[in-house]
Amino acid sequence: MTLRLEKITPDNVEAALRLRVRPEQEKNVEPVAVSLAEAYAWGDTAWPRLMVDGDRPVGFVMAFLDIAWNPAVDPEDRRSGLWRLNIAADGQGRGYGRFAVRAVAEEIRRRGRDRLFTTWEPGEAGPGAFYLKLGFRTTGETSGGQTVGVLDLAAAS
Template structure:
C-alpha cells in the first residue's frame, strides 16, 4: 500500500467530489462537497485532504485544528481532531480509515497536540465500532447529537 494524503487542488477536486460511501452510511457523514464548503468557511482551522493509494483516490478526510470547543465554559479548551472521514464504498476495509486517523494524529502531534477528537452517530451502520476499535473513548459529551470521542495520542499505537 502506497497510501498518502494530498491537498485538494483544481486538478483533483473533481475526484474528491466523486467519492461516495456505502448507501447505509450516507446518513452518518456529509458528502465531500459539503465538507469542502465548510473548509472554505472555516479557513485555517479546517484541514481537508484526499486519501490516495498510488494515484487512485480512495477517500477524503477533513480535520479541525485548534477550534474553541466551549468558550463560555472553558475559553482555553481548544481541540483538534477528525471532522469528516469518507472512504469510497468499494475501498472500505482495506486500512484506509486507520491510515487517515493516524495521519490526522501525526498532524496534530506536529502542531503540539496530544489528543485527537472526533464525533460519531450511534447506530448499526455508524462508525462508532470503528473508532472504539482504534482506541477512541467517549468523553461523555455530545455535539449535534453525536457522541464525542477522544484518542490520547501519547498512548496511541
C-alpha cells in the first residue's frame, strides 16, 4: 500500500467527484461534491484531501481546523477534527479509513492541537463502531442529530 493524501487541484478534482461509498452508506455521509462546496465556503478552516493508493483514488477526507464550536455558549471552545470521510465502495476494509484518521490527527497535532473531534450518524448502520475502535469516545454532545466523538491525541501518540 502506497497511500498518500493529495490537495484537491484541477488535475484531480474529477477523480474526487467520482468517488462513491456503498449505497447503504450514502445516508451517513455527504457526497464529495457537497464537501468541496463546503470547503470553498469555509476557506482556510477546511482541509480537503484526495486519498490515493499508488495511482488509484480510494477516498476523500476533509478536516475542519480551529473553528469556534458553539461561540454563544463558550467562545473559547475552538475545535479541530474530521469533517468528512468517504472511502470508495470497492476500497473499504483495507485500512484506508484508519490511514485518513491518522493523517488528520497528524495535521491537527502539527497545528498545535491535542484533540480530534468528529461526528457520526448513530445506529447500527452508522460508522460509530469504526470510530470507537480507533479510540474515539463519545462526548455526550450531538451536532445536527449526529453523535460527537473526540480522540485524545496525546494519549493516541
